[in-house]
Amino acid sequence: MKYALVTGGSRGIGRAVCVKLATMGYCVVVNYVSNEAEAQKTLQLIAEAGSIGELLKFDVSDTAAATAAIESWQEAHQGEYIEVVVNNAGIRKDNLMLWMEPEDWYKVLGISLNGFYNVTRPLLKTMLLKKYGRIINMASLSGLKGLPGQCNYSAAKGGLIASTKALAQEVGRKGVTVNAIAPGFVKTDMVDGLDEAELKKTIPLNRFGEPEEIAALVGFLASKEAGYITGECISINGGLYS
């Protein structure tokens, strides 16, 4: 059985990614931190897609919790390994820098950037030993361009893109690819509260993206066909920024 882990897999882009990987034959390990009902819904969609899923509850920003959860998974799956990891978990706590509270800065960086480290590091050793792995990091347009009101989010996603490029050079010789995806506006609860009608006027394709469109790109990067792509950050934003 091939395994893929998706952090923040209970909703939005993470859920669409879980379903896509399920259609590719992966047993999908769905990480979530609090919303069990939504995580269960994702499991059901994985089953409907013809595969099987497992829930793995832990806070990606907590190093000890992430390590313990992954070690426990490895103990229960002797002889198997997670060959695809999608570091998707992320939150927004927008504010102008002047009014941004320290906890909002650290929380956003903790999940997106520290989460990438906390989850990837324990999985990396086996990928290197098996000489195959796919690490896909969910960055953002905000990490490429920088968006006002998102100094924390831009920093986290910008850091994630830089770390993607660095890690790709460390592990490429061992058959492990590391790439990032930078979505623009995508119809999930992450864009709740934004003025879609106004914002889409600024997008050449004149619409927000669908989670399934992001998942399709993740699916390609996770596939063997994408074996010569590494260290890249691929934008998927309807032409909003290039």
Add this chain to the structure above:
Amino acid sequence: MMKILLFLCLFASMTLSAQDNVMLDKIKKKNAAYNAIECAFTQEKTIAATNTKQHLAGTLYFERADKMAMHYTQPATDLLIINGTKFYMARGTRKNLFDTSKNAPMFSLSNTLLNCMMGNLTDLAKQNNADLATSKTTKYDVVTMTARKKAVRGYSKIMLWYDVKDSSLCMMQMDEFAGNSTLYTMVNKKTNGKIASDRFAVPKK
């Protein structure tokens, strides 16, 4: 109109006929009387990629509701034990012990094997997003469980042959999406006898 037709087609594909339900109920009820089964088995695995067949054999032990063991004599190195949430598999020199409460694919396999032995097929089909169909021969009540969705991994179809008289499982064919197929045949069944607990003991790795 199209939507109604689609709904009716979907409903028809998911609904069992009265005849199907009678057979499924019969299998479930008769098997409820079996707390233990011991029998000889043969296993024929067809590998699609190489078009080769493997022939294995041994003794199968089952104890309701969560114990099953396949002690192979051919080859003697192989062993499969399900005991509660423990799932032990030895294939040649490769030995693995899984905790099915934390391992969904192994839980699915364990759940499938146990429920096929117990004739709990309606629930099993529901859990596996599969459709059930029944047919009859002079010797067997035949149940076919077909996955609703094409997948890359797992079983596309499971066919089960239950003895028409006592409803005990006689043959089970598991077809994988990858094209491989395994046929188990169970003979010389002894039901409700005492099975030594060491038959289900999980070896230390």
